[in-house]
Amino acid sequence: MKKIKEVLVVEGKDDTKAINRAVNADTIETRGSAIDDDTLALIEKLADQRGIIIFTDPDFSGEKIRKIVAEAVPNAKHAFLPKKEGRPDKAGGSLGVEHATPEAIRAALAHVYTETEAAPELISHADLVTAGLIGGAGAKQRREQLGELLQIGYVNGKQLEKRLRMFGIQPAEFGAALAKLPPLKEDLHAE
Known part of the structure; x- marks a missing residue:
């Protein structure tokens, strides 16, 4: 199983479980879009020590978290899960990293971007x-x-x-x- 050096910033424990089925990686969970100051400070510290990859759900809340973390850590890397890969039933329902297959997660993490100022x-x-x-x-x-x-x-x-x-x-x-x-x-x- 591929080892990811950076820490993945995800939304919750179910995202962590899905990622651990796909790759060997450490995660930090924001526990939603209302990221508290302690969690943000920990993300900043991890970014300095190991680097981070923001890997949030492909929805409004995920984009909100991505913006908050990217503002605090401008050199953060980004991985994106396509919406269709984040739905367990292609007709609708909840949307997120926790529903993605290990293959979809590995594909998303194979294409990581860094913002260029x-x-x-x-x-x-x-x-x-x-x-x-x-x-x-x-x-x-x-x-x-x-x-x-x-x-x-x-x-x-x-x-x-x-x-x-x-x-x-x-x-x-x-x-x-x-x-x-x-x-x-x-x-x-x-x-």
Whole structure:
């Protein structure tokens, strides 16, 4: 079983159990999105000693925790679980790391990103509009699919630009992921 050097920041004990079925790793649990000062101080200490990987649920609360921890630890690494991998029954129900298969957890941890401060804009707002990721019919679904392909999690239109820049997604990687998305509706009538 693969050993992870960094400490994984997760939401709860069920997440820890799921991770331990997939990899050999230490975790620290936030116990929800109201992270107390002691837990945040411990996360900061662990970040200095071993490094951390933020691995929260692919939902609103998980994103809130990710933002709080990333603000306190700017050099934190990030791993993202696709929404479809965090649902035990693909029709709905609860969503989270605790429901992911060991394979899905290992895949998410194989693609870890570190935020890059002052990263240059490699993919412009106009590129995102042209790609049908902002402001058009089906943009939300395309962003969700792109987030899964790039393993950067789901974000709304405003945050997509920022996350692509933060994680230094290169134009070639972006283009390769776009090529895997279904064609835009306008493209179907271009012939």
